[in-house]
Amino acid sequence: MPAESPYPSIDIPDCGIWDLLFDRKDRNYGNEQVIFHDPYTSRKYTYGQLKQTAADFGKGLRGLWDWQRGDVLGVYSPNCVDTPSVTWGVHFAGGVVSPANPGYTVEELAFQLKDSGAKALITQTAQLPIALEAAKQVGIPNDRIILMGDQRDSRFKHFTSIRNTSGTARYRRAKVNPDKDLAFLVYSSGTTGKPKGVMLSHRNIVANILQMQSKEANITEKDSILAFLPFFHIYGLTCIMHFALYKGARCVIMPKFDIEDWCRIVQNEKITFAYVVPPVVLLLSKHPVVEKYDLSSLRMMSSGAAPLTKEIVHAVHKRTSLKVKQGYGLSETSPSTHMQQWEDWERHIGSVGQMLPNQTAKFMDAEDKEVPVGEVGELWIKGPNIFKGYLNNPEGTKNALTEDDYFKTGDVGYLDKDGNFFITDRVKELIKYKGFQVPPAELEGVLASHDKIDDVAVIGVYREDIASEVPLAYVVPKKGVQAGKQLEGEIAEWLAKKVAGHKRLRGGVKFTDEIPKSASGKILRRLLKGRYEEEMKKGVKAKL
Template sequence: MPAESKYPPIDIPNVGLWDFLFERKDRDFKDDKVIFVDPSTSRSYTYAQVKQTATDFGKGLKGLWDWQKGDVLGIYSPNSIDTPAVTWGCHFAGGVVSPANPGYTADELAFQLKDSGAKALVTQVPQLEIALQACEKAGIPEDRICLIGDQKADGQFKHFTSVRNISGTQRYRRAKVDPEKDLAFLVYSSGTTGHPKGVMLCHRNIVANALQITAGEGPISNAPRPGHPDGDTILAFLPFFHIYGLTVVVHQSFYRGLKTIVMPKFDIESWCRIVQEHKITFAYVVPPVVLQLSKHPCVEKYDLSSLRMMNSGAAPLTRELVDAVYKRIKIPVKQGYGLSETSPTTHTQPWEDWSRTIGAVGTMLPNQTAKYMSPEEREVPIGQVGELWIKGPNVFKGYLNNIEGTKNALTDDGYFKTGDVGYQDAEGNFYITDRVKELIKYKGFQVPPAELEGKLLSHPDINDVAVLGVYKEEQATEVPLAYVVPKAGVQASPEKEREIMDWLAAKVANHKRLRGGVKFTDEIPKSAAGKILRRMLKIRYQEEEEKKAGKAKL
């Protein structure tokens, strides 16, 4: 029988995100509560200011660009305290938001803009050059590009406050949405085919997951405590374009009235300084950050004692890391689990169980069922390993423009096949041990091997190639490594390895670089059908590493 959540069922209102966030009757914080803060400029938004700014921007979209229900707005930006208002302003106008990685190249961004059918793009001045190139490729006119952030550009590019101010009238009414059918977000998740897939998330998906996360993070509160007049304060560095940051940080923080300090990007020194200065009490993190907290010398310079708990997600977290951090700074780290297709969070460790169940991704959040399935798609008993399938109101609607992908991912009775392998113990704790999918997870980002292989095969000195993920303990993450068959006459050398790595780095986003390096080989092992046998390469890599370690000990 499928496993049920140990949490009591929660009521999920049948409303869109605007009503959920702005028209609720049970809000327990005031209009003037400061929610989003930029620590570098001290610029901030109260709850009321976010609502007003979002309303004005939504009216501006309707008035300036004749925004229609279902139109897609791309956002190509590092984290900004302006992002939430722009996002919900788009929802006010009945639109769909498609956030993109600000590290994307013009080609990568253009693909997402074209695939999503984006009608306009929001970006920042440092990203403007690439945004312009991508919009030209995607057929988005320059007058449909607007800016957020503190920098303003000369010329024709409007700041979003100008789009907002052009409304100036009450005649543009808020669009009505069907929470079950109308999309709120199109987030892009890489697929093994090499092209990212548009994950269709409706309003109900995000409403449901915000409430599910709230149930799992019950100990967080906006109520004042001694030394913390604002209640719990969250540090937000997780990318807002990533579903982890988008739902868990942006939507949960706003719904619960939690003061949220927004970092545009992570660096360990700034992170520690902000924790100390703003008395951060809770942080969502990823394993490479946990690793830095356990080892980086700068950590010793700061007082991090305000932190009550950290939650790690996006990639597996080892017991060794949890223990090392707790030993050094006495801050507990629990783990959660989710996917873009589940909005994202399906499991989290209860606060009180963090030390007892290290290694587990937690217990299932409310209103879901799950089961582990054999390769023959038969449910396996508790304790046995299988592929995790999940069903709940947070499960996505399907992949955009990809009927076959949707059919392969969703069962007729509503289960999502996660592609992750693991098991459940007798106490209802879930464990993830491996992945069916071949995606490489670099610091929470998904890197499709086929995409990198396709690019590398166009290199003039490469005959054949296979890319796989290899775990680097010093980085606490998988990194892409390429096995390369050089063309005849091409000399395998460290110089050639570096040249190939640099060549690819110029063509892909930062997280897709060959941080694992290049290894030269005579041939790529393949099945009779031509499929690359990555498992054989992984075994070979491990043997090579063991041999290298053995020599180092001599």
């Protein structure tokens, strides 16, 4: 039988995102509450300023470009204190926001703009060269490119001038159908092929904010949340940007991650809560700069986007006394489906927690049959936060959503007898060694605790002599540690004593300067596999 959430079902109002955030009757903080804060420029938005700016921008869109319900605005920018106003201004006008990675090339951005059908594009001056070229490729004229942030360019309108356009006061907020009208088109990175446009409705996001609220009651308007996770990614978009406003917590925004800046801002701004990803937790357990700062204001960190192992959780707590709980979700689930309770951060280390309300889930085998509690399978999940499908991709949608509305996550894990979920890896990334399944993330968590390793990624490579896939580790040695055969042997032998026989590094150890990762902190194993294959073609033999 599918597992039900252990928490009581919650009422999800039939309303859009704007209604939930700006027209709610139960808000327990005032208009002067600072919600978004840029620590580099000291620019701030209070709740009242945010609502007014967003409404004015939405009216400006309708007046300037005859913005219609369902029109798409592309956002190509690093985190910016103006992003929330722009986002909710588009929703005021009934539009859809499609945020793009500011690290995209011209071709990558052009693909998203064309696929999403973007009517206009907002960016910052630093991203203008790529934005202009991509817009040109898809036919977005220059007068449909606008700027946000602190820098100006006289050739383009700043969003503040659009919101001050005369004659727009007559425009009222567009009405939306919460279940059918899209709020966001976020693009999933995927492991192969072009990114897929994930269609998220207003109801999806509203439901997920309230689902999160049921487990994050510890966060209040007195908290300060550090936002370095990108707002173009669903993790930063919902869990930080939307949830901070719903709770009235002060959200301190970083345009990009830097470990020293992160520590300094936590100390100076007295940050109490931070959403993080495993690479950041790993840095906190190892980087020397951490010891220079007082991080004691942090009451809790919540990690997501990739599996976080107990070895890393123990290491960071031992070094800094910081607590890390886990959550789980995907772009297609808006994103949060599971969260650990604050008090469970240590009791169930390695678990992503229990399922949030209003959902059911089951683990399935390769033949689409449900597996018993405790057995490993692919997670399928159903609830009001599940996306509407992939844009312009009926085949992808059909493969992801079942006829009875379950979403096939592509993630492997299991459920324990107490209702705790464990996610071990992606289906496509599991290493198959002679019939045994080896989750790369599990080995990475163990290896990361080695005192001579700064970072690590594990991939599966094929060995002809034994006709099987085997684990290979790409290792970033700690500064000052000599890479070479001696360290290879030491690492392989050390791991062999800590894991089952089928999980040993039969593919060997390779040393690298950096582990490639996505903006959300996921290891890009496909890039490492590509590098390995190139090395093999050039005659570089794997260390067996």
